[in-house]
Amino acid sequence: MKRSRTRVAFLDRAFRIGVLSACAAALALVVAQAVLAESPSPSAGASGAGASGAASGSPAASGTASSGPTLSGSPSATALATATAKPGATAPAKIDGNTCYSCHTQIGGAQHTIADQWQASVHGQNGIGCADCHGGDPTSDKITVAMDPTKGFKGVPSRQQTVGVCGTCHSNVELMRQYQIPTDQYAKYKTSVHGQKLLLSNDTKVAICTDCHGVHDVKKASDPTSKVYPLNVPALCSSCHSDPKYMDGYNIPTDQLEIYKTSVHGQALLVNKDMRAPNCASCHGSHDAQPPTSTTVVEVCGKCHTATQALYDQSRHAELVNGPKCWTCHGTHDVVKPSEARFFHPSPPQIDCGTCHNLADKTLKLNADRFKNDDDRRCDTCHHVDSLLYSQAQGIKSALDKASSAYDLALTRIAAAAEAGMIVADADVTVTQSKTSLIQARAAVHTTKLTEVASKADAAVTKAKEAQDFADARLAESQNRRQAMIIVLALIAVTILALILLRRGLDHTYEPG
């Protein structure tokens, strides 16, 4: 019995000593590991320096660093590290040396989503890793090393810093050459209304790179699912600019998208999916976004309407200081399809000197800018009915009306001939020539010269009449055919009648079988 108790006591002591020894060994191991991890390893140091060197060592990067926002570690970096790390998690497998992805994927939730978004993004696809924006050491699988501020870890950049983070690479010509994308976005952004407000007024509500291009899910601008894809740009801009609460304080309207949707441009882009149609960025710019001014609007519209701009430049309007520009007659977001009906008001309006002249300084200098109401965008808003220029505008309208009517009449006759089953290829060709001249005549209105418009309009009338003659000849031929058909039918009817009579005669003489 006593022997047995001695054995139990021995085993109990041995077990306690064993457990204590194991605990001590484990503690020693953890401490040793921590100490080793704290001491800088030559390879990790080289990697970290290399990463930051790539970001800041280039001429472009150093060039922008002086003028742009400088990057520095943020307190949130530590918070992020402590908030998202999971002690005791199994050692992550390194994916292409990017332990950020491996760890953040394992954390799950929003971190997993971010990691996946990055992997699918244009950055992830081209080997631009987390550390390129957030800093740190992506080769280490230890949170204390990978997200160490002394290794350049920046955490979540502030909105001001973000612009610089993106600009660091995207203004590097050497780096961007391989992707065939421009490097002036950051420089342009600094000139934009957005950039000015952010960098000078410290207004963080304005758009920065990530608001338009995405944060971790950056896509190519040519990707139809990208927010900056041309068809998606109006929705992107309006996400801020149509929000009255968000735009409060900026003193700009928030109904642009609704107005744009009804315009000829909005219809072409959003309804017809015509990528040639302008979106917000086409006129306002993207990185250098700012509203066109009265001195730039002609060039802005002329980017697409090249031929029209050339015609406008020949006009008297273009010669005038503060004279009418594109938007004076066509509006801005609410551009509608132009027509001859837009020349004059149904009845002449009361002309007020202040409509076109600056009354404030009493110099009566011309100041034809924009008219808010579409109804005011007419020739007789500025040109009095008794004026010579009004008569000239009337002459222009009259020439266009005549050409337009001749063209429409030709189309009607051609349609009638085609309806009758006639081949109207010749008429089609000629009426197309008429249409070309009519388009040229309408465009010539921008020269404000009656002779220019009238010569083109006369050409349109001539061709339209020619086309109408072709169509009328086809219609006459169709009529002739139908008249001839009646004669042929009469002959066939007589033949049938004769045959029936012959047949009836046979019936009388034949007895079946």
Added chain:
Amino acid sequence: MATQTTAAPNGVVQWFEERVRATALFNALLHVPIPAEAKTYYLGGITLFLFMVQVATGTLLSLYYKPTPEAAYDSVKYITSIVEFGWLIRSIHHWAANGMIIFLLLHVIRIFVQGVYKYPRELIWIFGALLFAVTIGFGFTGYLLPWDQKAFWATTVGTEIAAAVPFIGESLLQLLRGGADVTDATLSRFFGMHVLVLPISLALLLAAHLTVVHQLGIANPKRPSLRPGQLPTPGIVERWKPFFPHYVLDEVIAWAILLALLVVAASVYPAGLEDKADALVTPPHVKPEWYFLAVYQLLKVVPAIGPLTARDVGILIPMLAMVVLVMLPFLDKNPEVAKRKRPVALIIAAIVLIGMGILTWYGGQIPAVAVAAS
């Protein structure tokens, strides 16, 4: 049974008669009796008339038509716009082609409903079914020849149907088109088929069809033909009427009416011509010619069955239908011809015809999207 015969003539005719002995031939061909109860509605004869119109107008058109992609469209435009009565010849050719398919279809329906494809006229039916296939081939190959947008794209989607045939579809498509796409090779072979292969095939099949019809005579739809050793039903007296001139005269009156209809159609709705074929400009709504719409639509609506894809099912159904059509006299074991004694066959045929009609109508509808776009 007595039949009239043509007496030997005198003079010049006598001179030829002595050298050709045509009177005996005409007597054998024309002076045959047909059942007085026979009701053909002249459908087969009208189809024959339309074929003759096609031969005549087609020959005239071939004098001006140039079968190359560069010249085809302009030559058709030239025929329609410049050549004297070219528009009339082309329009009659166009309408007679459609009429030929319509009347052939009606002829087949008449034969089926009257049950006159049964013993001993199985071969007549088989030759007729093959004639139907050749006529469809005429329409299909001729449709491409104007080389306008409608022709080009209808042929593109029409030949796509052939690609759906299991196993040999792609090869069949290549064979039809002479390559992967509709090109000058397609136009050449379609023209060759249209003016050489198919006319010869149709002429031979027609000769065989009419020869057997002549040998067996026109069937009586009231009662089945007697088999060897079978005695006629007591009390029923067979009544006859002469084929010539009575039936022939009726047929000629029908042809004259058809000719009048062709003249009206050609004058009021002349054959049109769209823009020249352009492989790079797809029209908003492409569909094949009306007689292919049922098959075309079937390909779209049938579901997959077991290991067969929807496409396989869609093409196997019309192929199977064609086999059934050709082999019908051997599949239909019912010897009766009276309609009330063949309810199942007639109900099945009615369902098939109504189904084809619905599919054709459905396939002919322009999709709402296309309408909005246009």
